[in-house]
Amino acid sequence: MRPLSHPSIEDVQLEGILHALSDPVRVAIFTDIAGNDCAQTCSAFAQVNDKPIPKSSLSHHFKVLRDAGLIRSERQGVEMRNISRCPEIEGRFPGLLPAIINAHALQAGGKA
Amino acid sequence: MRPLSHPSIEDVQLEGILHALSDPVRVAIFTDIAGNDCAQTCSAFAQVNDKPIPKSSLSHHFKVLRDAGLIRSERQGVEMRNISRCPEIEGRFPGLLPAIINAHALQAGGKA
DNA sequence: TTCCATAGTTCGGATATGTAGAACTATTGA
DNA sequence: TCAATAGTTCTACATATCCGAACTATGGAA
Numbered sequence: 001m002r003p004l005s006h007p008s009i010e011d012v013q014l015e016g017i018l019h020a021l022s023d024p025v026r027v028a029i030f031t032d033i034a035g036n037d038c039a040q041t042c043s044a045f046a047q048v049n050d051k052p053i054p055k056s057s058l059s060h061h062f063k064v065l066r067d068a069g070l071i072r073s074e075r076q077g078v079e080m081r082n083i084s085r086c087p088e089i090e091g092r093f094p095g096l097l098p099a100i101i102n103a104h105a106l107q108a109g110g111k112a
Numbered sequence: 113m114r115p116l117s118h119p120s121i122e123d124v125q126l127e128g129i130l131h132a133l134s135d136p137v138r139v140a141i142f143t144d145i146a147g148n149d150c151a152q153t154c155s156a157f158a159q160v161n162d163k164p165i166p167k168s169s170l171s172h173h174f175k176v177l178r179d180a181g182l183i184r185s186e187r188q189g190v191e192m193r194n195i196s197r198c199p200e201i202e203g204r205f206p207g208l209l210p211a212i213i214n215a216h217a218l219q220a221g222g223k224a
Numbered sequence: 225t226t227c228c229a230t231a232g233t234t235c236g237g238a239t240a241t242g243t244a245g246a247a248c249t250a251t252t253g254a
Numbered sequence: 255t256c257a258a259t260a261g262t263t264c265t266a267c268a269t270a271t272c273c274g275a276a277c278t279a280t281g282g283a284a
Contacts, residue, residue, distance in 0.1 A: 013219070014216055015135065015139065018130045018131075018134035018139075019134035021127075022128075022130035022131035027127065041231080042232065043230090054274075055232070055233090056235095056274070057271090057273060059233055059234085060271080060272080075231095078230055078231055078232090078280050078281055079231055079232085092218070093214075093218060094211075095207065095214065096214075096215045099206075099208045099210075100208065102206070103126045106204070107126050107205075154260075155259090155260060155261080166245075167244090167260080167261070168244055168262080169242085171261055171263085172242075172244090187250085187251085189260095190250080190251045190258090191251090191260055192261065
């Protein structure tokens with residue numbers, strides 16, 4: 001099992017962020033993590049929008065979010081704690097993540 | 113040749129927008145169209161970032177942008193005029209496109 | 225310690241999506 | 255009618271995604 005790698009903030013690309021968040025499961029996971037002060041485990045998202053996510057898929061989704069620079073994951077005992085990198089990204093792309101998070105909320109709200 | 117179809121604004125999805133703009137060629141095309149008052153033809157983008165784009169690929173990219181609701185294309189004589197749908201989308205997802213366009217500009221600027 | 229349970233990762237095969245050359249369609253102008 | 259230009263569609267191939275199964279890592283219990 002390779003060690004987790006996180007891109008440095010200068011290497012974070014807009015395209016990578018948009019790609020990572022262009023998946024409904026990932027944008028749901030990310031907005032949840034971004035809106036939560038305390039770190040979230042991967043398995044907290046075994047269900048997303050009432051849909052069960054296989055854990056290999058979940059692991060893949062977290063890797064995409066990590067590689068895009070959106071979250072930071074670190075092992076804590078048997079589980080993995082995930083936190084958003086919003087503040088760093090805000091410095092690089094001001095307003096981007098808030099706008100996406102807001103859009104996601106609007107869409108989810110209008111859907112219900 | 114099927115008639116061009118454009119989704120109505122209520123059917124525009126955040127995920128579709130992010131997916132469409134997660135490609136470096138498409139985000140370059142879109143920011144150009146969005147920043148230009150006058151409509152742009154498809155073939156205006158035969159080169160993007162000094163890279164030639166085959167016209168079948170270009171056509172595909174425009175279709176993705178259209179399907180995502182980001183642009184409106186209409187035939188005018190022998191060519192196609194493309195305009196952004198920013199104002200409509202601004203009403204649905206406020207601040208989203210400006211933030212993405214700004215991020216793209218920052219990234220392109222920092223790259224040079 | 226050994227063993228088991230839990231949390232994630234990796235592998236591998238099926239399926240879906242993207243790329244681009246070639247053939248096609250639509251419009252205009254000679 | 256014919257040729258030129260602008261885009262689209264077809265098709266084959268390359269790449270990416272999905273998910274079950276097998277694997278690894280950590281911690282706690284026997």
